[in-house]
Amino acid sequence: MTWVGKLREPTPWKLQRCRIVHPESGETIDDGLVVHFKGPKSFTSEDVVELHIHSGRAVISATLSALSKLPTFRPAEPGEFTRQTEGQRRVAVRAAEGATKQKFDELRAGIISALAKVEALIDFGEGEEIEEGVYEDAKSRAQKVLDTIQGYLNDHRRGELLRSGIRLAIFGPPNAGKSSLLNFLAQREAAIVTPIPGTTRDILELSLDLGGLPVVLADTAGLRKTEDVVERIGIERARKAVESADISICVLSFPEVVQQQQQRNGLDSAASSHWRELISRDNTFFLFNKSDLVDSSPMPSPPLPSDVETLRLSLLPSEPRQEGDIADRDLTIAPKLDALPPAAMTVKAWKVSLATGDGTEEFLEGFAEVLRKRFGMDDILSDAASPVITRSRHRDHLQSAKMHLETFLEYGPDDVVFAAEELRYAANAIGKVTGAIGVEDILDAVFRDFCIGK
Numbered sequence: 001m002t003w004v005g006k007l008r009e010p011t012p013w014k015l016q017r018c019r020i021v022h023p024e025s026g027e028t029i030d031d032g033l034v035v036h037f038k039g040p041k042s043f044t045s046e047d048v049v050e051l052h053i054h055s056g057r058a059v060i061s062a063t064l065s066a067l068s069k070l071p072t073f074r075p076a077e078p079g080e081f082t083r084q085t086e087g088q089r090r091v092a093v094r095a096a097e098g099a100t101k102q103k104f105d106e107l108r109a110g111i112i113s114a115l116a117k118v119e120a121l122i123d124f125g126e127g128e129e130i131e132e133g134v135y136e137d138a139k140s141r142a143q144k145v146l147d148t149i150q151g152y153l154n155d156h157r158r159g160e161l162l163r164s165g166i167r168l169a170i171f172g173p174p175n176a177g178k179s180s181l182l183n184f185l186a187q188r189e190a191a192i193v194t195p196i197p198g199t200t201r202d203i204l205e206l207s208l209d210l211g212g213l214p215v216v217l218a219d220t221a222g223l224r225k226t227e228d229v230v231e232r233i234g235i236e237r238a239r240k241a242v243e244s245a246d247i248s249i250c251v252l253s254f255p256e257v258v259q260q261q262q263q264r265n266g267l268d269s270a271a272s273s274h275w276r277e278l279i280s281r282d283n284t285f286f287l288f289n290k291s292d293l294v295d296s297s298p299m300p301s302p303p304l305p306s307d308v309e310t311l312r313l314s315l316l317p318s319e320p321r322q323e324g325d326i327a328d329r330d331l332t333i334a335p336k337l338d339a340l341p342p343a344a345m346t347v348k349a350w351k352v353s354l355a356t357g358d359g360t361e362e363f364l365e366g367f368a369e370v371l372r373k374r375f376g377m378d379d380i381l382s383d384a385a386s387p388v389i390t391r392s393r394h395r396d397h398l399q400s401a402k403m404h405l406e407t408f409l410e411y412g413p414d415d416v417v418f419a420a421e422e423l424r425y426a427a428n429a430i431g432k433v434t435g436a437i438g439v440e441d442i443l444d445a446v447f448r449d450f451c452i453g454k
């Protein structure tokens, strides 16, 4: 959170009197009270500011309108402020309990102990005889911290995903049931559903809880060839949303796919090289929808593939495609199983009817399981010993500390002054997460480790 212009950041956790001022006009809206709950020790673990204002309608609406002028501000959805998934709640509790802070404090202490050795060499090395191997000791301490940091950074960004939500994109040809899936997952009519293909033209996003994990769901425009300019923009956005998503679901109409397969036409409605790239991504899962229509309408022979997984595999291209290659027919060629990456061998497809609810329970359970496995949430939630990096800012600081420790390790004992500087940078980087490092800390460590002056 930034405090604009001359504004002072209120002292955290203190109810203070303040003037509430319009950010653009500078006009005073009210003489009120403010409490700043500084993250992560706040209800949502983010920085929270509570404004206590006079209850007149005019004051409230002027305050809300002033807030809406601030960049990235928007009113919360009903209940959104207090909504937390189970995963977030556990991470928040762990953070509040100080487990994460303690881990960072340990890193900082490790760097300070190495720095104390190097500082002692600089200050006393030549004049006073201090014990042998001090520099080597500093190096091995720094190496240990470096290894620990490396381990923490190697977490596939799970903490950040848990905090900001796993980005899930729904895509597929028009009229397959993408918006119906979004409404089913959201348990409300969030998207417009009609039998007219091309109803969804832009991306519709909403946040929800899937199996205890936070998910930011995006419904995208149906992928098809079109001359409609607006629809084409929507399709381009859809492609980008899928590419940048952490995971995606391709919704297909089961009867259509089967019919097209039997006629060996492939998926004619999405004839583009992008389409092929999107379905062959390792993080794409398949939902064959409208199973109710298959049961009620007799399909031409040969009989339907009973195994959904076989159907999915038959959609995947068997070899890498060239840009501009749009031979849809190739989509029906089943790839050799052993040519697929191991991840593709796990179940990645479900057959449902979003209209009747048939198969939706298995899909929900299966997909939540996939999310947990894929993003390693089971590990992160059960492993109380490792810190959870929930902010990219913290990751940046850890990365910076890692870089300075690596540079420190490259220096020899002849360059102690430069080497110490690198350790100081590393300690400062960690200090930005836990609270700034002070000169006192280093002096304490020097005097404690070397008994100087006693």
Ligand SMILES: Nc1nc2c(ncn2[C@@H]2O[C@H](COP(=O)(O)OP(=O)(O)OP(=O)(O)O)[C@@H](O)[C@H]2O)c(=O)[nH]1
Pocket: 173, 174, 175, 176, 177, 178, 179, 180, 181, 192, 193, 194, 195, 196, 197, 198, 199, 200, 201, 220, 221, 222, 289, 290, 291, 292, 293, 352, 353, 354, 355, 356
């Ligand atoms: N019979 C049947 N109809 C379904 C099912 N799911 C969705 N539909 C219908 O299929 C039509 C298209 O559904 P949508 O959810 O709007 O499909 P979409 O993929 O979002 O469509 P676009 O916005 O055109 O891309 C609607 O008339 C739905 O009522 C299903 O399981 N069975």
